[in-house]
Each structure stands twice: as C-alpha cells, then as structure tokens.
Amino acid sequence: MILRPTRRGVLLGGLAAAFAGGSGLSGALADVPVESFEAALAQARGQTVYFNAWGGDQRINDYIAWAGGELAARFGITLKHVKLSDTAEAVNRVLAGKIAGQNDGGGIDLIWINGENFAAMKAKGLLHGPILHLLPNMHFVDPKRKPTVLVDFTIPTDGYESPWGMAQLVFFHDSARLPEPPRTLADLLDWARRNPGRFTYPAPPDFIGSTVLKQFLLMSSESRAPFDWPIEVARFDTVTAPLWDYLAELAPNLWRRGRNYPANSAALRQLLADAEVDISMAFNPGDASSAIAQGLLPRSVRSFVLDGGSIGNTHFVAVPFNANAKAGAIVAANFLLSPEAQARKQNPEIWGDPTVLEVDLLDPPERALFDALPLGVATLSPQELGPVLPEPHPSWMTALEQRWVQLFGS
Numbered sequence: 001m002i003l004r005p006t007r008r009g010v011l012l013g014g015l016a017a018a019f020a021g022g023s024g025l026s027g028a029l030a031d032v033p034v035e036s037f038e039a040a041l042a043q044a045r046g047q048t049v050y051f052n053a054w055g056g057d058q059r060i061n062d063y064i065a066w067a068g069g070e071l072a073a074r075f076g077i078t079l080k081h082v083k084l085s086d087t088a089e090a091v092n093r094v095l096a097g098k099i100a101g102q103n104d105g106g107g108i109d110l111i112w113i114n115g116e117n118f119a120a121m122k123a124k125g126l127l128h129g130p131i132l133h134l135l136p137n138m139h140f141v142d143p144k145r146k147p148t149v150l151v152d153f154t155i156p157t158d159g160y161e162s163p164w165g166m167a168q169l170v171f172f173h174d175s176a177r178l179p180e181p182p183r184t185l186a187d188l189l190d191w192a193r194r195n196p197g198r199f200t201y202p203a204p205p206d207f208i209g210s211t212v213l214k215q216f217l218l219m220s221s222e223s224r225a226p227f228d229w230p231i232e233v234a235r236f237d238t239v240t241a242p243l244w245d246y247l248a249e250l251a252p253n254l255w256r257r258g259r260n261y262p263a264n265s266a267a268l269r270q271l272l273a274d275a276e277v278d279i280s281m282a283f284n285p286g287d288a289s290s291a292i293a294q295g296l297l298p299r300s301v302r303s304f305v306l307d308g309g310s311i312g313n314t315h316f317v318a319v320p321f322n323a324n325a326k327a328g329a330i331v332a333a334n335f336l337l338s339p340e341a342q343a344r345k346q347n348p349e350i351w352g353d354p355t356v357l358e359v360d361l362l363d364p365p366e367r368a369l370f371d372a373l374p375l376g377v378a379t380l381s382p383q384e385l386g387p388v389l390p391e392p393h394p395s396w397m398t399a400l401e402q403r404w405v406q407l408f409g410s
Contacts (some may be wrong), residue, residue, distance in 0.1 A: 097320075289303075
C-alpha cells in the first residue's frame with residue numbers, strides 16, 4: 001500500500017495542527033491552494049513535474065528514472081529529472097523568479113534540498129507550503145526517533161520540506177591494503193605521515209568535502225555549542241583555528257601533497273578503486289556496498305566511522321513557491337515516502353540510501369520489503385555506525401568553505 005489516506009492517525013493530525021496554520025511566514029510562502037492529498041491526486045494527472053536534483057551519480061539518476069516510471073503508470077504524472085551539479089543553481093533560478101514577480105508558472109516543481117540551500121529558500125520566501133501535513137505516508141515517519149526529519153541543519157522545516165532519506169558520514173578502507181584504519185584525528189595524521197599520498201578528501205564546496213570539514217571541526221573543538229547558532233564573525237578565527245592548524249599539518253601528506261584534490265566523492269571513489277589512495281568517504285552508510293555490488297569497488301573494501309560519532313542529517317524534497325505543477329509535486333513527494341520507494345532506495349544494489357521510515361510502523365507485507373533487503377558486505381549496522389553528530393548551523397558551512405578555498409584551494 002502506498003497512499004494510506006485512512007491511516008493518518010495522531011501523527012498526521014499533529015502535523016496538520018503544527019503546519020496548516022502557517023509558521024510565522026507570510027505572502028506566497030503561506031498559501032496552500034491544495035487543501036488535501038485527495039485534491040492533489042485529482043489535479044496531478046496529466047501534469048509534468050520538473051524535479052531539480054543533483055545528477056552526479058548514475059545510481060541515483062537511475063532510481064529517479066524508476067520513480068518517474070511509477071508516477072506515470074500510477075498517477076499519470078510525467079517526472080522530468082533536471083540534473084544539477086550544484087543545488088544552488090536551482091535556488092538562484094527560483095530567487096530570480098521571485099525578484100521578477102513570477103508568482104506562478106515557474107520552471108521548477110520539486111527540488112532535492114537541505115542545509116544552507118533550504119535555509120536560504122525559507123528565509124527568502126521561496127517555498128510553497130506547508131505541505132507535510134498533506135502527505136499520507138508521513139504516517140510511517142516518527143520525528144521522536146529521527147528528529148532531523150523536522151529540523152534541517154538546526155533550522156525547523158515547519159512543514160516546507162518532505163523527508164526523503166537519511167545520511168551519515170562514513171569512511172571506507174580497502175582492507176587488503178589497510179586492515180585497521182585510523183579512527184581518531186591524531187591517528188589519521190600519524191598514519192598519513194607514515195603513508196604519504198594515501199589519503200585525501202574532495203575539495204570544498206563539494207558537499208562531501210565540506211562535510212569532512214565539519215566533521216574535523218567538531219572533533220577538534222572542545223565544545224560544539226558555538227556551532228548550533230549562526231557564526232559570530234568576531235569569533236570565527238578563534239573557534240576554527242584548531243581545524244586549520246590540523247589541516248595544515250595534514251596537507252603535505254595528502255595525495256599529490258595537497259596541491260590537488262578530487263572534485264567529488266565519485267572521483268575519490270575511483271582513486272580508491274585504482275589503489276591510488278587507501279581511504280574514501282561518502283554521506284551514505286550503504287554507499288560502499290552499493291559500489292561493490294555494481295563493480296565500482298573491490299570486495300575487500302569495508303566501511304568504518306571515526307570514534308565519537310559522525311555528522312548526520314536528513315535530506316528532503318520541497319516545492320518552490322511558484323511551481324507550475326504543485327499538485328503533481330505533492331503526489332511525487334508522497335510517493336518518494338512510500339514503503340515501496342523507500343525500500344528500493346535503501347537496497348545497496350540500487351542506491352543504498354537509508355530510509356526515513358520506521359519499519360516497525362509498517363504492515364507485514366511492507367515490512368517484508370525491508371526485511372528482504374541485502375545488508376551489503378560493507379554496510380555497518382546501526383550499532384556499528386554509532387552516534388549521529390547533528391549538523392552545525394548552515395552559516396558555518398558557507399564560512400568554512402570560503403576559508404578552506406583561501407587556505408588550501410588551488
């Protein structure tokens with residue numbers, strides 16, 4: 001079952017009370033012309049939904065193509081994947097429409113988003129909704145167990161985003177060459193000195209590279225308290241000094257002596273596959289198993305996390321304020337939350353992206369979809385993954401990226 005219109009229960013009622021009356025936002029952001037999911041279904045048939053989403057991984061592209069086929073067959077919706085190299089491209093297009101007074105008929109109907117891009121869209125009134133209380137499949141999401149489904153990099157979503165998947169930073173090592181990987185910053189630096197050229201990370205502002213910066217920042221700081229709030233410019237240099245000192249010591253021991261960095265996680269994964277480095281990383285606990293299943297990495301690759309926990313968050317989809325196919329976008333968002341779509345997404349042989357659903361809330365046939373999934377030879381259990389470190393406020397990511405480019409960019 002996918003739609004569940006009769007099983008919304010207490011959770012959806014609470015979401016409606018929290019979001020339907022707005023969240024203090026004004027103008028187009030508070031206008032919700034689609035008053036029910038049933039109304040969205042009726043309006044969506046025949047619509048074309050332009051889904052702006054990162055297009056840098058063929059596995060994800062193939063999954064979105066599958067979702068498009070299902071939406072066409074079930075709901076008469078045409079899903080067009082607009083492949084992005086940087087989500088900010090789409091945010092800027094929506095902002096340009098806002099400045100030009102284009103309040104409807106926009107060319108972006110659904111956007112894959114989180115972090116600083118969501119913060120910018122919310123602050124500038126670029127989102128349609130709230131929509132979350134309209135989605136029947138939110139019945140299977142429990143914010144008490146996964147608080148980040150309602151909070152995006154410390155910013156409350158207020159119902160303007162629909163959760164799509166969970167993410168947690170994990171590292172990979174080729175156990176054939178590196179049986180025991182380093183698990184602390186001190187051990188990583190010591191290992192890199194003894195094995196120069198065997199470690200690197202993607203160049204920020206690639207989101208994996210930027211996440212590594214945040215991971216190292218939290219691990220090198222005495223307190224995370226400053227990072228739960230917008231940056232204080234006057235304190236930035238003092239608070240981040242341990243990070244830059246550490247990276248300066250690490251840089252000469254990196255691949256190509258830190259003079260060049262991989263462009264993204266796919267390029268770094270290829271370096272690991274080619275035995276040019278011994279460690280890689282991704283923001284998906286199932287990424288290594290998925291890559292092994294598709295022949296992109298050797299079967300000797302295994303996942304690990306650093307001691308003390310790793311950065312984690314939820315990624316979302318959202319509807320721009322001037323979307324042309326709002327009803328179709330809402331139906332698409334609900335389908336992406338369905339047990340069938342979420343189970344397929346979590347399969348490491350397809351994508352390996354962890355579900356936002358609570359499997360124990362599903363009926364037995366739907367739960368069986370998850371029970372039947374292969375764990376994957378390199379996938380850590382929830383216990384092995386350890387604690388999730390919440391994301392810092394979005395302002396930190398931008399500031400860290402800019403300073404890294406100043407200090408280490410080519």
